[in-house]
Amino acid sequence: MPRPYSLVSGLVTALAVVACFDSTAPAAEAPGLPTSPAQYKSDGSTSLATGATTDETSVVLKATVSDPDPGAQVRLQVELRPLDTAFTGTPTHTGTVTVASGSVASVTVSGLSDNTSYHWQFRAIDETNRTTPTWTSYGGNAESAADLSTLVPQEVSVRVVDTRQERCYDNQLAITCPSPGAAFYGQDAQHAGLAPRYVSNGDGTVTDLNTGLMWQRSPDQNGDGAINAADKLSFQGAVARAQTLSLAGHSDWRLPTIKELYSLIDFRGLDINPSGPPPPGSVPFIDTTYFGFGYGDLAAGERSIDAQFATSTLYVSTTMGGNSTMFGVNFADGRIKGYPTDSTLKRYYVRYVRGNPGYGVNSFRDNGDGTVTDTTTGLQWSRDDSGVGLNWQQALAWVQQKNSEAWLGHSDWRLPNAKELQSIVDYTRAPDVTNSAAIAPVFRITGITNEAGQSDYPAFWTGTTHATATSGASAAYVCFGRCMGYMNGAWLDVHGAGAQRSDPKAGDPANWPFGFGPQGDAIRIYNFVRLVRDAGRT
Numbered sequence: 001m002p003r004p005y006s007l008v009s010g011l012v013t014a015l016a017v018v019a020c021f022d023s024t025a026p027a028a029e030a031p032g033l034p035t036s037p038a039q040y041k042s043d044g045s046t047s048l049a050t051g052a053t054t055d056e057t058s059v060v061l062k063a064t065v066s067d068p069d070p071g072a073q074v075r076l077q078v079e080l081r082p083l084d085t086a087f088t089g090t091p092t093h094t095g096t097v098t099v100a101s102g103s104v105a106s107v108t109v110s111g112l113s114d115n116t117s118y119h120w121q122f123r124a125i126d127e128t129n130r131t132t133p134t135w136t137s138y139g140g141n142a143e144s145a146a147d148l149s150t151l152v153p154q155e156v157s158v159r160v161v162d163t164r165q166e167r168c169y170d171n172q173l174a175i176t177c178p179s180p181g182a183a184f185y186g187q188d189a190q191h192a193g194l195a196p197r198y199v200s201n202g203d204g205t206v207t208d209l210n211t212g213l214m215w216q217r218s219p220d221q222n223g224d225g226a227i228n229a230a231d232k233l234s235f236q237g238a239v240a241r242a243q244t245l246s247l248a249g250h251s252d253w254r255l256p257t258i259k260e261l262y263s264l265i266d267f268r269g270l271d272i273n274p275s276g277p278p279p280p281g282s283v284p285f286i287d288t289t290y291f292g293f294g295y296g297d298l299a300a301g302e303r304s305i306d307a308q309f310a311t312s313t314l315y316v317s318t319t320m321g322g323n324s325t326m327f328g329v330n331f332a333d334g335r336i337k338g339y340p341t342d343s344t345l346k347r348y349y350v351r352y353v354r355g356n357p358g359y360g361v362n363s364f365r366d367n368g369d370g371t372v373t374d375t376t377t378g379l380q381w382s383r384d385d386s387g388v389g390l391n392w393q394q395a396l397a398w399v400q401q402k403n404s405e406a407w408l409g410h411s412d413w414r415l416p417n418a419k420e421l422q423s424i425v426d427y428t429r430a431p432d433v434t435n436s437a438a439i440a441p442v443f444r445i446t447g448i449t450n451e452a453g454q455s456d457y458p459a460f461w462t463g464t465t466h467a468t469a470t471s472g473a474s475a476a477y478v479c480f481g482r483c484m485g486y487m488n489g490a491w492l493d494v495h496g497a498g499a500q501r502s503d504p505k506a507g508d509p510a511n512w513p514f515g516f517g518p519q520g521d522a523i524r525i526y527n528f529v530r531l532v533r534d535a536g537r538t
Contacts, residue, residue: 162193169472218292227294234343259360389526457481466502486520
C-alpha cells in the first residue's frame with residue numbers, strides 16, 4: 001500500500017530540489033588596500049627614502065597587495081605626477097605582472113623628467129579589473145612635499161661649473177647690474193653659467209652630477225665630529241691616506257688634482273680678515289649645504305684663514321727660492337696658492353675624490369681664425385691676449401669694444417670668470433722649467449718684465465669680484481707666469497704659475513713697493529685679458 005503523502009516531507013524534498021538548482025556563488029570582491037609601499041631605483045633593490053633624490057629617470061614602486069577572493073591575481077596601479085600637478089584619480093602606470101594575494105607587486109616607471117619632484121598614490125587591481133575602492137597616498141606626507149626627485153648626471157668631461165657669483169660690483173661696492181654699454185657691464189654675475197648639481201648620498205659622500213666626481217663630504221678625517229687642526233695631514237700623509245681610505249663601499253679614493261678641487265669653489269663666499277675669529281655671517285668659498293668645512297683652528301694657534309686643502313698637483317718649479325710646492329685651494333679666503341710639501345712646514349685639510357679620472361684634461365683645437373676651442377669644456381677662447389695691461393674697469397670696457405667690432409667674427413665675448421680661466425692653466429708648464437707660461441702653446445701670450453726684473457708672463461683678469469662683507473674692491477686673477485712676492489728682502493716666485501689671487505681693481509701698484517700680506521704678494525692691478533665665449537653659438 002503506498003505511503004501517504006506527507007506535507008512536511010514533501011516540503012523538505014522540494015527545498016532540496018531547489019537547493020540543487022541554486023548554483024549562485026558568493027559575489028567577487030574588490031582587492032584590499034595595498035600595504036608596505038616602497039620606492040626603489042631602477043634596479044628594484046636600492047631603496048629610496050621618502051623625499052630622496054635619484055640620479056636616474058626610472059624608478060620601481062612596490063606594495064604588498066591582497067584580495068579576499070580565493071586564487072585572485074592582483075597587480076599594482078599608481079598615479080605618479082609632478083609635485084606641482086594635482087592627482088586626478090586616473091592611474092598613470094599599471095604593473096605588467098600579476099601576483100597572488102599577500103605578495104609584493106611592482107610597477108616600473110620610466111621616462112621621468114630630469115630635475116623634477118614627484119608625488120604618487122597607489123591602489124590594487126585584480127584580473128577582473130576590480131580596483132581598490134580608494135587611493136592611498138605614498139609616504140604619509142603632505143601632498144605639497146615630494147615623494148622623490150630626479151637629478152640626472154650630464155655627460156661628463158671637464159664641464160666648468162659656475163662660480164655662483166650673484167652680485168655686481170663697481171670698483172668699491174655692490175651695484176645694480178649695469179646695462180650693455182655702461183661701465184662695469186659684462187662681469188661674472190651677468191653670465192649664467194652651468195649651475196652646480198650636487199647630490200648628498202647619505203653615506204658620507206656627495207656626487208657632483210656635472211663633473212661626475214664623487215667627494216668625501218667632510219674633511220673630518222679622524223671622525224670625532226669636529227673639523228679642526230687634528231684632522232690635518234702633511235702632504236705625504238694625505239697621499240698615503242688615499243691608499244687605505246674605505247668610504248661608502250669604495251676604496252678607489254684619491255687626492256684631488258687642483259682642477260678637481262677648484263671645481264668646488266663658490267664665489268658667494270666672502271674673504272675674511274686673517275687675524276681673529278671669523279666674524280658673524282662669514283661665508284666660506286664652498287657650499288656648506290653639501291660639504292663640511294672648518295676655518296683655521298684658533299685654539300691650536302692657527303689663523304682663521306688656515307683652511308688650505310691639499311691637492312696632488314705639484315708645482316713643476318719651486319717657490320720661496322727652492323721649496324718643493326703643492327698647489328692648494330683655500331676655501332676660507334677663495335684663492336689658489338702654492339704651499340710647501342715639507343711636512344715640517346705645513347699641514348692641510350683633505351677632501352678625497354673618486355670617479356671621472358679625465359676631469360681637468362683639456363683638448364684644444366686651433367680653429368685657424370684667431371680662436372681656440374677647448375672641445376672638452378665647450379669654451380672658445382681668443383688665441384691672442386689684450387697685449388697690454390688694464391685695470392678691471394678697463395678690461396670690461398675692452399671686452400665691450402671688441403664685441404662692438406665683432407672681433408674674430410663674434411660679438412658675444414666675455415671676460416672669463418675665475419673657474420673658466422683656471423680651466424686653461426697648464427700645470428705642467430712654468431717659466432723656470434719650460435721657459436713658457438703655464439698655458440698650452442696653442443695660445444699666444446705677451447711677455448712682461450716682472451718685479452724682480454725677470455722676463456716673465458702676465459696675470460689675467462677674471463670677471464669675478466673677490467668680495468668681503470663690506471667691499472667689492474678686489475677682483476680675482478690667475479697668474480700664468482711667476483706669482484711674485486717680496487720675501488726676505490727680495491722678489492721671489494712665492495705662489496707659482498697657476499695660482500689664483502686677487503688684487504684691487506684700481507689704483508697704483510707703486511703704493512705697495514714691497515707687496516702686501518705675509519708673503520709680500522705683488523699687487524697686480526694692470527692685468528691682461530683673454531676673451532672667452534661659448535662655442536657653438538652664432
